[in-house]
Amino acid sequence: MGQTIIEKIIARNIGAESVKPGDIVTTSVDRVMLDDIMIPFIADKFHEMGFSKIWAPHKAVLIYDHLVPSSQIDDIRHYKAGEAFALKYGIEHVHRSDGICHQLMTEAGYVKPGDVVFGTDSHTTTYGCVGAFSTGIGYTEMAAILGTGNLWVKVPETIKIVIDGTLPDNVMSKDVILRIIGDLGADGATYRALEFAGAAVERMSVSSRMTMANMAIEAGAKCAVFTPDEKTAEYCGITLNDFQRNLIGDRDAAYCRVLTYHGEDFVPVMACPSQVDKIRSVSQLEGLPIDQVFIGSCTNGRLEDLKMAAKVLDGKSVAPFVKLIVTPASRKVYQEAAACGAIKTLVEAGAMVTHPGCGLCCGRAGGILCDGERVVATNNRNFLGRMGTSKVEIYLASPAVAAACAAAGKIVSPTI
Amino acid sequence: MEKFTGKVWVLGDDIDTDIIIPTEYLALKTIEDMKQYGFSPLRPELAGQIEKGDIIVAGKNFGCGSSREQAPEVLKALGIRCIIAKSFARIFFRNSINNGLLLMEQQDLSGHVREGEEITVVVNSHVSYNGKNYPLASLPENLVEIINAGGLVKAMRVRNGLERV
Numbered sequence: 001m002g003q004t005i006i007e008k009i010i011a012r013n014i015g016a017e018s019v020k021p022g023d024i025v026t027t028s029v030d031r032v033m034l035d036d037i038m039i040p041f042i043a044d045k046f047h048e049m050g051f052s053k054i055w056a057p058h059k060a061v062l063i064y065d066h067l068v069p070s071s072q073i074d075d076i077r078h079y080k081a082g083e084a085f086a087l088k089y090g091i092e093h094v095h096r097s098d099g100i101c102h103q104l105m106t107e108a109g110y111v112k113p114g115d116v117v118f119g120t121d122s123h124t125t126t127y128g129c130v131g132a133f134s135t136g137i138g139y140t141e142m143a144a145i146l147g148t149g150n151l152w153v154k155v156p157e158t159i160k161i162v163i164d165g166t167l168p169d170n171v172m173s174k175d176v177i178l179r180i181i182g183d184l185g186a187d188g189a190t191y192r193a194l195e196f197a198g199a200a201v202e203r204m205s206v207s208s209r210m211t212m213a214n215m216a217i218e219a220g221a222k223c224a225v226f227t228p229d230e231k232t233a234e235y236c237g238i239t240l241n242d243f244q245r246n247l248i249g250d251r252d253a254a255y256c257r258v259l260t261y262h263g264e265d266f267v268p269v270m271a272c273p274s275q276v277d278k279i280r281s282v283s284q285l286e287g288l289p290i291d292q293v294f295i296g297s298c299t300n301g302r303l304e305d306l307k308m309a310a311k312v313l314d315g316k317s318v319a320p321f322v323k324l325i326v327t328p329a330s331r332k333v334y335q336e337a338a339a340c341g342a343i344k345t346l347v348e349a350g351a352m353v354t355h356p357g358c359g360l361c362c363g364r365a366g367g368i369l370c371d372g373e374r375v376v377a378t379n380n381r382n383f384l385g386r387m388g389t390s391k392v393e394i395y396l397a398s399p400a401v402a403a404a405c406a407a408a409g410k411i412v413s414p415t416i
Numbered sequence: 417m418e419k420f421t422g423k424v425w426v427l428g429d430d431i432d433t434d435i436i437i438p439t440e441y442l443a444l445k446t447i448e449d450m451k452q453y454g455f456s457p458l459r460p461e462l463a464g465q466i467e468k469g470d471i472i473v474a475g476k477n478f479g480c481g482s483s484r485e486q487a488p489e490v491l492k493a494l495g496i497r498c499i500i501a502k503s504f505a506r507i508f509f510r511n512s513i514n515n516g517l518l519l520m521e522q523q524d525l526s527g528h529v530r531e532g533e534e535i536t537v538v539v540n541s542h543v544s545y546n547g548k549n550y551p552l553a554s555l556p557e558n559l560v561e562i563i564n565a566g567g568l569v570k571a572m573r574v575r576n577g578l579e580r581v
Contacts, residue, residue, distance in 0.1 A: 024556070037439075037442050038485075041485065041486075045569060049569055050576035050578040051576065066439075072440075074445070119483075121483055122481065122482050124483075135507075136483035136507050137507065137510065138485030138507065138511035138514060140485060140567075140568045141510065141514060144572055147572060147576075148572075186430050186477055186480060187430070187477035187480065187503060190504075190505060190506060220480060220505055222506055275430060364439055364440065383432045383481060384432075384457040385434060385435070385457035386434055
């Protein structure tokens with residue numbers, strides 16, 4: 001009996017020949033990510049549990065991103081709690097203003113193919129882009145991992161998603177994952193793993209795969225995973241070992257569901273207010289006036305996203321009544337986008353470029369909106385009140401769509 | 417078998433954790449400070465109306481979205497005794513169990529029960545409402561162990577010799 005990618009990762013982690021869906025197993029954790037919102041709570045729980053040391057301080061990464069730069073006075077308390085905890089227990093991997101946690105975990109080399117990783121943020125599913133098993137947990141479980149190095153998991157069933165062929169030029173991986181979430185529904189993959197394969201997926205950059213793994217949680221998935229390849233190896237700065245090279249879903253593996261798509265069938269889409277699975281093609285929505293555009297987040301704030309936005313906006317101007325906010329996902333992305341001229345193009349078009357961080361995605365930074373306003377945004381959630389008041393209409397889209405909308409002042413399809 | 421009766425608040429599908437406690441209140445110092453903002457994007461008056469021992473009955477995918485553990489903690493602080501929904505999002509489910517907040521899946525109840533009425537819950541067995549019994553599944557053994565220990569913090573205190581079972 002063959003195995004799915006997630007089954008292979010978990011089996012190796014626990015030292016078993018194989019595992020099957022439904023097995024409850026105790027994993028040895030390879031890496032943990034602690035974010036700034038949760039760190040005071042993690043520290044409290046860790047102390048309440050009676051631990052006096054972290055099982056492996058070098059495996060912990062503390063990242064300030066949701067609250068950077070501070071927008072409320074109470075935010076400072078979170079930095080102080082983080083500093084005190086890191087100092088006391090010897091956490092050396094601390095990022096104070098380098099960018100969004102999920103971008104940094106792979107970009108800075110903390111996660112490798114085949115690793116088992118947990119983080120205190122739901123979008124921890126992102127690291128499946130390099131073939132890791134990663135998922136979000138709460139602060140109590142994080143405190144328990146920091147003390148013990150272990151966490152129990154139930155081996156998930158796997159949904160296989162095959163995308164053959166080639167994507168059209170104006171379609172980005174964001175359009176692909178939005179369509180898949182629409183097909184699965186917001187709870188269609190709850191407790192399950194998503195495994196992506198097919199020619200269109202093999203052609204994608206690691207950044208594009210990151211967008212898809214990031215949003216797997218929006219269909220309820222426990223995790224999402226891509227087979228590591230030469231692009232993954234280059235991105236991670238490693239040579240793949242035999243185990244990593246073999247992280248392929250076996251032909252005779254048991255999948256609870258298989259979805260097959262043809263790349264050519266995809267079109268630019270949007271998730272409409274206020275459900276991530278309410279997907280419409282952009283052509284159906286054309287003409288709706290907009291107030292603001294946000295390009296950024298752990299979903300779509302990478303170099304290829306900013307380059308695409310710059311390409312669409314090159315020589316154009318943001319509509320006079322529209323505010324365009326661009327937030328690079330990390331300092332490195334910011335530097336690279338500056339070096340290649342993308343930032344210059346965006347600024348000349350009228351964009352406001354802000355410091356790397358979660359920014360407007362979680363409604364905590366400059367740019368929050370009020371009742372009756374409409375925003376086109378490249379992040380991952382359009383929930384009520386996510387980016388301001390509860391009557392803001394949030395339309396989720398790719399950077400190409402978002403940039404085209406910013407220039408038009410209304411919803412339009414991008415021409416690439 | 418544990419049995420209790422409580423007044424019901426009825427909520428729909430996909431009640432996300434941004435609705436249960438919005439991000440802008442997550443940096444408040446304590447759960448007590450946060451709890452007044454529970455459900456504010458959807459029903460701002462609700463947090464003030466919930467009384468100790470009340471029960472939430474909801475549709476599918478309750479607790480979807482962010483991993484914020486403040487969500488189950490806020491619900492517990494508001495006095496919610498348990499949540500019965502068609503299904504739960506997985507991180508919220510784990511967080512609730514780890515905090516000793518009881519969750520149970522039931523497919524039919526949310527379509528029948530009316531807000532403000534009382535239901536009786538017999539854990540791991542059934543819910544009684546309006547003369548009818550709605551079956552409840554049993555929780556897996558490893559989760560029962562965490563709940564019986566009084567939550568994950570207590571379980572770790574026992575492990576570290578600070579408390580006895």
